[in-house]
Amino acid sequence: MIDDKTPLIETVDLHKDFGQLKVLKGISEKIYKGEVVTIIGPSGGGKSTFLRCLNLLEIPTSGKVIFESEELDAKATDLNRHRQKIGMVFQLFNVFPHLKVIDNITLAPILEKKIPKEQAEAKAMELLKMVGLEDKAQEYPRKLSGGQKQRLAIVRALAMEPDVMLFDEPTSALDPEMVKGVLEVIQNLAESGMTCVIVTHEMGFAKKISDRVLFIDDGIVAESGTPEELFEHPKNPRTQEFLSQVL
Amino acid sequence: MGESIFSVLYKYWPIFLRGLLGTLEYASIAVAIGTVLGALIAVLRLSKNKVLYGISSVYVNVLRGTPLLVQMYIAYFFIPMAIPALNSIDKVYYVMLALILNSSAYVAEIIRGGINSVDKGQTEAARSLGMTASHTMFRIVFPQAIKNILPSLGNEYIAMIKETSLAGTFMLYELMYTRTLLANKFLVWQPLFIIAGIYLIVTLVLSAIVKKMERKLSVSD
Ligand SMILES: Nc1ncnc2c1ncn2[C@@H]1O[C@H](COP(=O)(O)OP(=O)(O)O)[C@@H](O)[C@H]1O
Numbered sequence: 177m178i179d180d181k182t183p184l185i186e187t188v189d190l191h192k193d194f195g196q197l198k199v200l201k202g203i204s205e206k207i208y209k210g211e212v213v214t215i216i217g218p219s220g221g222g223k224s225t226f227l228r229c230l231n232l233l234e235i236p237t238s239g240k241v242i243f244e245s246e247e248l249d250a251k252a253t254d255l256n257r258h259r260q261k262i263g264m265v266f267q268l269f270n271v272f273p274h275l276k277v278i279d280n281i282t283l284a285p286i287l288e289k290k291i292p293k294e295q296a297e298a299k300a301m302e303l304l305k306m307v308g309l310e311d312k313a314q315e316y317p318r319k320l321s322g323g324q325k326q327r328l329a330i331v332r333a334l335a336m337e338p339d340v341m342l343f344d345e346p347t348s349a350l351d352p353e354m355v356k357g358v359l360e361v362i363q364n365l366a367e368s369g370m371t372c373v374i375v376t377h378e379m380g381f382a383k384k385i386s387d388r389v390l391f392i393d394d395g396i397v398a399e400s401g402t403p404e405e406l407f408e409h410p411k412n413p414r415t416q417e418f419l420s421q422v423l
Numbered sequence: 424m425g426e427s428i429f430s431v432l433y434k435y436w437p438i439f440l441r442g443l444l445g446t447l448e449y450a451s452i453a454v455a456i457g458t459v460l461g462a463l464i465a466v467l468r469l470s471k472n473k474v475l476y477g478i479s480s481v482y483v484n485v486l487r488g489t490p491l492l493v494q495m496y497i498a499y500f501f502i503p504m505a506i507p508a509l510n511s512i513d514k515v516y517y518v519m520l521a522l523i524l525n526s527s528a529y530v531a532e533i534i535r536g537g538i539n540s541v542d543k544g545q546t547e548a549a550r551s552l553g554m555t556a557s558h559t560m561f562r563i564v565f566p567q568a569i570k571n572i573l574p575s576l577g578n579e580y581i582a583m584i585k586e587t588s589l590a591g592t593f594m595l596y597e598l599m600y601t602r603t604l605l606a607n608k609f610l611v612w613q614p615l616f617i618i619a620g621i622y623l624i625v626t627l628v629l630s631a632i633v634k635k636m637e638r639k640l641s642v643s644d
């Protein structure tokens with residue numbers, strides 16, 4: 177078990193290059209159980225890459241990712257077992273268009289965790305109810321709005337009963353009127369004690385929801401702190417410049 | 424000019440029918456076995472292993488970059504020469520082999536293209552849920568890829584129906600071979616138009632079916 181002193185996720189001197197391009201230049205961070213960490217920063221700074229390294233969707237060029245006290249290894253077969261515990265939500269939803277809403281949710285639990293179908297479906301219905309989509313269970317995702325797709329993507333990840341949820345700009349691709357519903361779902365999740373790492377451009381949301389904010393710029397965590405510290409009293413000139421542009 | 428097209432068709436229709444059945448049979452065998460083989464080649468073409476990728480790329484490029492007729496000649500004359508033990512095998516099979524290998528190269532590219540056309544985000548979502556690579560391929564990627572693959576396979580079958588006409592050169596009983604048979608009866612021009620008409624009808628009908636299938640498959644997106 178993870179106690180309050182052991183990080184749930186730790187990165188140690190994380191580097192990632194894409195060919196000649198150095199995208200992450202040494203990030204060492206600790207994220208503890210129950211924490212809500214938001215990541216802000218200019219586009220192209222490496223926020224998505226950092227997040228995608230946490231479940232090894234990107235394989236770090238050097239450095240370590242330690243999850244629940246075990247180092248993640250791209251070649252090890254138990255990477256899949258670890259990934260089941262790390263939910264991820266993408267900017268473009270990535271729902272499965274060929275599967276009904278309910279099957280989007282139950283597929284992975286049934287296949288990978290060997291949950292009986294009825295049990296998986298009962299759980300899926302519960303989750304759908306939680307995000308107000310219970311009447312869409314038998315529809316295909318093409319019938320859903322962007323906001324509904326994203327809520328589906330969130331509960332699809334939750335169905336695996338993860339210990340942490342990673343969000344990569346979950347509302348950036350949504351029409352403005354859809355944003356609120358999705359943010360509410362994430363906020364409820366965060367308040368229920370789920371560990372969350374959220375890349376976002378919604379500064380108001382970040383301020384309200386975070387325990388800690390990381391400002392990632394040019395491949396490093398240039399500044400981090402409580403929302404109060406980072407938004408009200410930023411020390412780094414780059415943070416100040418960034419905030420003056422977005423606020 | 425001699426006899427009319429219709430009287431030739433009336434008199435010799437069983438010959439044309441047998442030719443058509445031969446054409447359909449050869450094309451079906453070539454595409455069916457070619458699909459199995461092509462799927463394997465596609466897997467190699469998608470692999471990260473450089474050697475497997477290299478070998479499969481050479482295979483696809485050689486078979487798509489040289490004329491089928493040349494491949495048939497090589498199969499027909501060179502294989503029995505190089506491996507005398509195979510001399511007793513009916514040479515029909517060598518021509519079939521050329522058809523199958525040729526088809527497998529085109530099918531391999533169809534399958535590879537179909538798989539690559541599926542958004543990378545689908546694979547990422549599945550892997551991030553902890554799904555294994557094979558579950559991701561067979562439950563997420565392939566069911567979406569098949570929508571692009573099936574119509575293209577239909578088109579490959581149509582192309583193959585026309586390609587098999589080359590097999591008549593090697594005395595395989597298919598539609599084009601009926602020309603040789605009837606030329607022996609001094610019927611030179613009529614069979615050509617009958618053959619062309621039959622090819623046209625078959626390919627038009629099959630094209631219509633493929634179009635319909637395409638439309639059906641795309642509604643679910
Ligand atoms: N798969 C990739 N191949 C090459 N370059 C990439 C890849 N993914 C990201 N990059 C580059 O890495 C840099 C950081 O990207 P990203 O992590 O997406 O930044 P952010 O999410 O902060 O906008 C960008 O310059 C981007 O073009």
Ligand SMILES: [Mg+2]
Nearest residue numbers: 223224225345
């Ligand atoms: Mg990004």
